[in-house]
Every structure is written in C-alpha cells, then in structure tokens.
Amino acid sequence: MPPLLFYLLALITLGFGFMVVTGRNPVTCALSLAASFVGLAALFLSLDAYFIGIIQILVYAGAVMVLFLFIIMLLDIKAEEGKKLNLPAIVSGVLLAVLLTIQIIAVVSGTGFAKKSTANTPLELAEAAGKLGRAALPTITNDLKAGTLPDAKLIGFTLFDQYGFHLQVIGLLLLVGTIGVVVLSKRERSGTP
Amino acid sequence: MITLGHYLVVSGMLFALGLAGVIARRNIIIVYMCLEMMLSAANLALVGFSRFHLVNGLPDYTAQSLVFFTITVAAAEVAVGLAIIVALFRSKQSVDVESVTKLQG
Structure with missing residues (x-):
C-alpha cells in the first residue's frame, strides 16, 4: 500500500x-x-x-x-453549552493520553516491529495451498491457487474447527444480552400487575 | 515504507484518545463512545499482529477469530449499556456522570 x-x-x-x-x-x-x-x-x-x-x-x-x-x-x-469544564479531569486525561502514546512509541521503536513491512512479509498464496493441513478444503485451495485470499472462508474454518464451543458461548452471551435489555427497559408498574 | 510499528502506533494513539475521552468527558453517552473507540483500537493491534505473523504464508487467523469475538461482545455490551443509560435517564433525567454519586464515599 x-x-x-x-x-x-x-x-x-x-x-x-x-x-x-x-x-x-x-x-x-x-x-x-x-x-x-x-x-x-x-x-x-x-x-x-x-x-x-x-x-x-x-x-x-x-x-x-x-x-x-x-x-x-x-x-x-x-449539546452541553455554558457548562463549566471539569479542568482537573481534562488535564489528567490529556496527560495520561500523551504519556501512553509516548510510551507506546518508545516500546514499538525499541523492538523488531518497525522492521516488518508488508513488502518483506508477503503472503504466499500459491505455496500456502499445499500446506493447509486440515483446512485443505477444495473451495479454499482453489481460491488460493487462483491467487485470491479466501479470507472469510479461512476465518470460518478456524471458528468452526477450533473454536466451536466458544462460538456457542458467544451465541448464549447475545441471548443473555437480549434478555437483559428487555428486563432493563421494562417499566416498573406500581399497583396492578 | 509502512511497517507493523506504524499500525501499532496508530492503534495506541486511538486507544489514548479513547482513554482521554473516558476520563475527561462527563456526558455518559460520549464516555460510552470512547469505550467503543478503545475496543476498536485493540482490534487494530490484533489485526496488525495477525497480518505480520504468517502461518504457512497466510495471516494468523486465530487473531482474526479473536477480533470476531471481540466485535460480538462489543455489540452485546452496547445493547446492555444503552439500556442501562436509558434506565438511568428515566430515574435522574440527566446523562451527566456527576448526577450519579450514590456510591461515592
């Protein structure tokens, strides 16, 4: 890029x-x-x-x-107009953000991350087709041989092959979230049910 | 030449922006938006590491599966959080974080 x-x-x-x-x-x-x-x-x-x-x-x-x-x-x-600014909070927020940024720049520049670019770590699609192991489904290998990256298929394979249980837990979490929203937004009535 | 370091610095700056917003802002909805920004910043770091850690010449899709889970959890969290904000607004008629001080020592 x-x-x-x-x-x-x-x-x-x-x-x-x-x-x-x-x-x-x-x-x-x-x-x-x-x-x-x-x-x-x-x-x-x-x-x-x-x-x-x-x-x-x-x-x-x-x-x-x-x-x-x-x-x-x-x-x-x-829009909040004319409200006084919370000066201590703003100063500490900006200070923390600046400190964190400086720290991250220092850490990143001190490691090998600054040497890895997309130019020197290219994707090897045709070679990868032969080394897929269990993910070597025809639809994935054909895409790789054609030189395109079957991104969604590979993520789908990883999710359903290795993280099937986690996927079900996430589904349960969404269900619990939905029920929670309904319970939270139910208006409490006094008197007759 | 754009390196992994560039992506990590952008991710860190986005996280720092979100952190500053969470600390400095008092409108609870904007605090919530800044939380979402911090989650996305973590996603950017994960996707960056995934692209530059090649497994058999392909990106590491374990990291991208984790991003998928993070986005799902974030969506569930937004739904519950906004329901809490609506309930809070009903009882306090305000979205200012300083209107909720009952637990303050």
Missing part, C-alpha cells in the same frame, strides 16, 4: 476520533465516531483482513452507531 494512503486513513481515523472526544453536540460525536470507524475499517482492509473490515463497517458503523443515534434522539440530549 502506498504510504500516503496509510497516513490519510490514519488521519481520518484519529482526526474523527479527536472530534468525538472534543465535540459538544452528542449527534456530532456519534457521526464522527461512525466516520472514524469507516477509516479504521479501511485500515483493516489494507492489512488484508477483508472480512474483519466488512464486519467493522456492518456492525460498528451500521448497527452500533444507529443504536447510539437512536438513544441520543430518543432521550433528546442537547
């Missing part, structure tokens, strides 16, 4: 993220967060993670942000 494109996508992700943190109007914040997630999804695509990029857009930028906007408009939350 051209370096310029990476910097552009990183700028979109971080710039809109900054607008989420500093915005006064909740609706502006929610829309900025959606834009930030789209930038992040593009970064995922640049890392050859097409399936994750698409579900990032579908789940986060689609479902989650619509839920946020729905709640903001349902509760009719106005």
